[in-house]
Amino acid sequence: MTSEPADSAFLRACRRRPVPHTPVWFMRQAGRSLPEYRAIREGVPMLTACATPDLVTEITMQPVRRYGVDAAILFSDIVVPLKAIGVDLDIKPGVGPVVAAPIRDADAARALRPIEPDDVSYVTEAVQALTKELGAVPLIGFAGAPFTLASYLIEGGPSKNHDHTKAMMYGEPGLWHALMDRLTEITLGFLRVQLDAGVSAVQLFDSWVGAVSPDDYREFVLPYTSRIFDGLAGLDAPRIHFGVGTGELLGLLGEAGADVVGVDWRVPLDEAARRVGPGKALQGNLDPAILLAPWEVVERRAGEILARAAGLEGHVFNLGHGVLPGTDPDQLARLTDFVHAASAR
Numbered sequence: 455m456t457s458e459p460a461d462s463a464f465l466r467a468c469r470r471r472p473v474p475h476t477p478v479w480f481m482r483q484a485g486r487s488l489p490e491y492r493a494i495r496e497g498v499p500m501l502t503a504c505a506t507p508d509l510v511t512e513i514t515m516q517p518v519r520r521y522g523v524d525a526a527i528l529f530s531d532i533v534v535p536l537k538a539i540g541v542d543l544d545i546k547p548g549v550g551p552v553v554a555a556p557i558r559d560a561d562a563a564r565a566l567r568p569i570e571p572d573d574v575s576y577v578t579e580a581v582q583a584l585t586k587e588l589g590a591v592p593l594i595g596f597a598g599a600p601f602t603l604a605s606y607l608i609e610g611g612p613s614k615n616h617d618h619t620k621a622m623m624y625g626e627p628g629l630w631h632a633l634m635d636r637l638t639e640i641t642l643g644f645l646r647v648q649l650d651a652g653v654s655a656v657q658l659f660d661s662w663v664g665a666v667s668p669d670d671y672r673e674f675v676l677p678y679t680s681r682i683f684d685g686l687a688g689l690d691a692p693r694i695h696f697g698v699g700t701g702e703l704l705g706l707l708g709e710a711g712a713d714v715v716g717v718d719w720r721v722p723l724d725e726a727a728r729r730v731g732p733g734k735a736l737q738g739n740l741d742p743a744i745l746l747a748p749w750e751v752v753e754r755r756a757g758e759i760l761a762r763a764a765g766l767e768g769h770v771f772n773l774g775h776g777v778l779p780g781t782d783p784d785q786l787a788r789l790t791d792f793v794h795a796a797s798a799r
């Protein structure tokens with residue numbers, strides 16, 4: 455039995471140390487797939503829930519109790535720090551973040567001020583309560599990466615092609631870099647608040663960055679993600695970097711400086727390891743849609759992922775993206791047990 459997060463299989467795998475079993479957690483493990491989540495959220499808007507420490511604590515704990523996953527992830531959202539510094543936005547059920555006045559000019563970009571710990575005191579409070587309640591189970595903090603935040607701010611909401619975002623990137627590079635610079639400071643500030651409060655690891659979600667080419671990533675995104683990981687170096691807390699559709703960017707994600715690279719389901723883990731390069735642990739990468747198939751299919755596919763990961767120095771089992779709301783929680787419970795048993799050494 456371990457008693458400190460420091461000895462946990464999750465943190466050991468992130469650091470590429472030997473583990474008793476492959477650790478597992480699920481992106482969006484807290485959320486609509488859980489009946490106890492739907493019950494507690496009834497009548498409470500998403501951003502209100504994120505700003506209420508008791509609710510954050512309870513919702514974060516729900517999947518830990520139910521599944522026995524190897525890590526908890528703070529219940530929050532990538533737009534919480536933007537709301538906290540005064541951006542007029544909301545999270546619409548079934549849609550996602552919606553921004554009242556999309557940012558398309560320099561004045562609007564200049565209005566984005568750095569975040570102070572007092573802006574998100576509810577996050578500090580929730581993290582402190584959670585680290586007590588979790589005991590030996592590590593808590594992952596997170597933030598949205600500048601590109602993904604920029605996309606929501608510039609488009610005004612979810613977007614398929616990120617047209618306005620790219621129009622600014624290519625057409626007004628000065629404005630783009632000024633906006634990314636501010637978002638980098640906000641992201642760093644929000645992650646530091648969580649680290650100061652006691653999270654054991656952090657994940658940077660650059661969910662939509664798969665929309666750009668490698669050359670454009672290097673010019674328009676890499677300077678900022680690198681600055682974030684450099685700013686969090688030497689802290690003892692592993693840094694995870696995740697995006698969707700990043701097959702062609704994996705080498706650059708490795709360059710950005712995280713300890714762990716999250717991989718979606720499009721690239722097998724052994725091939726992902728070659729693309730990311732040496733010295734990194736990998737996280738992933740079951741297609742969340744597979745959980746909608748019968749258990750026998752889930753088991754076979756999860757076994758294939760463990761086999762692909764067998765030669766890696768550090769592997770954290772996860773999905774390639776978040777749990778789909780229609781997922782049967784029993785599938786996730788069985789999957790957690792299966793990964794633990796099949797990887798036991």
Ligand SMILES: Cc1c2[nH]c(c1CCC(=O)O)Cc1[nH]c(c(CCC(=O)O)c1C)Cc1[nH]c(c(CCC(=O)O)c1C)Cc1[nH]c(c(C)c1CCC(=O)O)C2
Pocket residue numbers: 480481482483484485486495500527528529530531532533545546547548549550551596659661776
């Ligand atoms: C792009 C992004 C967002 N938010 C997030 C990302 C990056 C991860 C990813 O790529 O999925 C990050 C996020 N959002 C949420 C978490 C909680 C922690 C977890 O369990 O993983 C995390 C890590 C809670 C949430 N964030 C949101 C929900 C659903 C809100 C609800 O339950 O009403 C949850 C549980 C809302 C949200 N917020 C966002 C979207 C796309 C949505 C879904 C909209 C919908 O389908 O209703 C923006």
